[in-house]
Amino acid sequence: MIDLDDPLINGYLRRLIGEDGITLIRNMPEGEVTDEEICNVLNPLKTQSKEADDKVKKLKAEIKAAGENQTDVKKLEKELKKAEKEAEKAKAAAADEYEITLNNVRKILFILYENKFTVCRRERDANSGWLTFRWQINMDGIDYQIEREKKKLYRNLIKRKEYEDSNVFYVCPQNCLRLVFDEATETDFICPICGEDLIFEDNELFKQLLDNRIAEFGEMPK
Ligand SMILES: [Zn+2]
Known part of the structure; x- marks a missing residue:
């Protein structure tokens, strides 16, 4: 790994991809990752808040599905209350978190790619036909x-x-x-x-x- 605090390297990268870009390189997960996975790592509190919201949504759907089964509904409603409280807490914690948006992550990855600092592999989902880009950083050329x-x-x-x-x-x-x-x-x-x-x-x-x-x-x- 390169020394991101080396003044020459740091200055060069800051001009190229800004402070957010340096943060991205610093926190880049190991192996091949998608832009969304990188974004989640860079915004941990916002990711936690989103996951907490998803849990609330999931429980609400489960309650709907349980229908007449009162024992299940009661149990699920208790869980829902807890989940809602947690979601609120997570939202408050995430409010002040500095955000690096997915758009910005993509922009940084693209600039790094143009300068040959990332390797990108495309993968097509056999069912949906969707393309997924998997990224890996390689700063060897710096x-x-x-x-x-x-x-x-x-x-x-x-x-x-x-x-x-x-x-x-x-x-x-x-x-x-x-x-x-x-x-x-x-x-x-x-x-x-x-x-x-x-x-x-x-x-x-x-x-x-x-x-x-x-x-x-x-x-x-x-
Ligand atoms: Zn003059």
Whole structure:
């Protein structure tokens, strides 16, 4: 299993699938599971509440079916009362539980699938014809993905540094925009949005910050 608390891995996954996605990976049941099974695991109190409601429904149906049989009905009604009390308790407990919806679970699984972090097996029910998707997480490719991300970030930083090095910038004091010299001459050094005079921007500090970020990468294959 990967270390989800590793800052690089955690940051990468958070951008990809958000905090809910990390929670999903952390709590993913063993083996192949359906999206609904994952959803139940992620929302334990809501699942308990749903199960308690189902029990109430089942008992009500049983009472109906028992009909004239008074002994059975009495026994079942006693059970029903208890079940209703429990269902109410479970509902109250679940009310404040943070919810990760089934829709969100599906979205996360799909993004993971696109990035080859899940294996999915389709199974068709012989009777109903329904398709069931069974999911399994496989994060083996994460090191490779993170290496790729790092290279991309590094390339962007180098590009940005070159851009900052080879241009002179003018900005609006109201922060409307930032123009390179040629663009600023076209507007006569006046902000086209608010009309204020543009001022020269010293970008030395920003370039220094870029250099520091680039240096953090150390030796990096391009
Ligand atoms: Zn302006």
